[in-house]
Amino acid sequence: MSDIPTRLKVVFMGSPEFALPCLHLLQKETELLAVVSAPDKPAGRGKQLSSSPVATYAREQKIPLLQPERLKNPEFLDQLKSLQADLFVVVAFRMLPEAVWNMPAMGTLNVHASLLPQLRGAAPIQWAIAHGLKETGLTTFRLKHEIDTGDILEQLSLPIAADETGGSLYEKLMQAAPGLLHNTLNGLAANTLVPIPQELGTNETLLPAPKIQRQHAFLHPEMRVQQAERYVRAFDPIPGAALALVLESGERIEIKVKEARRPKETGQQGLKVAFIDGELEILRLQPAGKGLMDASAFLRGLRQPVKGWLPLG
DSSP, rough: OOOOOOEEEEEEOSSGGHHHHHHHOOOHSSEEEEEOOOOOOEETTEEEOOOOHHHHHHTTTTEEOOOOTTTTTTTHHHHHHHHOSHHHHHHSSSOOHHHHHHHHHHHHEEEEEOOOOTTSSSSSHHHHHHTSEEEEEEEEEEESSSOOOOEEEEEEEEEEEOOOOOOHHHHHHHHHHHHHHHHHHHHHHOOOOOOOOOOTTTTTTOOOOOOOOOGGGOTTTSOOOOHHHHHHHHHTTTTTTEEEEETTSSSEEEEEEEEOOOSSTTTOEEEEETTTTTTEEEEEEEESSSSEEHHHHHTTTTTTTTTEOOOOO
16 A cells, blocks of 8 residues: 555544554554544443443554543534544544534545445444345445435445355455545545545435344244345344244243254254245354354253244344
């Protein structure tokens, strides 16, 4: 990579692990003035304060760190303004008010994990798999009022493998993001990028990517097998596609399905669940309150056979 001009003064905003590679890039190739991340929050049984991965890294590297509870807080806005940044760069952060994103002379740049305008929202990686897309990617765009709707600067496409999981796609996109960000920053510095308004093709519809709630990953008997199998992969590792197995006695055991496939042979033994157009064979699962295990080990540990299954909720 050729160096981004060091005169580019940047404030970075982000919280999760996904944002770290882009932060590393900015630290090396720009004048990184400060990092903005989520406030520390109590976590775990001891309710000790826990920092986001981005905040933890900023402290380790002694990068000035801001963690506002409210992004419209006048004190926070004054701190941001005093930095006199050329550009704000956002990766996986909260929705920003106009008072923030419109502050720097070059505006605010967002790195989003989809090929916009598709998959606007908080969880584009998982929903790309759940919706059955064959490819996804990354988009750099300028922020404006409506979330994820700003003019596109650059995009990078990546294929979605047939066995892709939410975890594996997360890793691929996370590692690819700094390259796209680097190219975009060079283009902005050289004034060679032409922002493109987001538009849909004539036969396209917008696919949503809302923040994932536990119930989004519940499997239902009225699903088609292909959709259920995609959900298993999309929501692995978090929150995990879930259902309740019903034993012969009527007892219910809630499980997360970690790996599943169409049965290779008719009549083959195994743990199978039926949908409207066929069956899925569960290969690995996690019973509530227990660890991950093979389905064969789970079945051996039962004192009675599985009679069927029910959706949760």
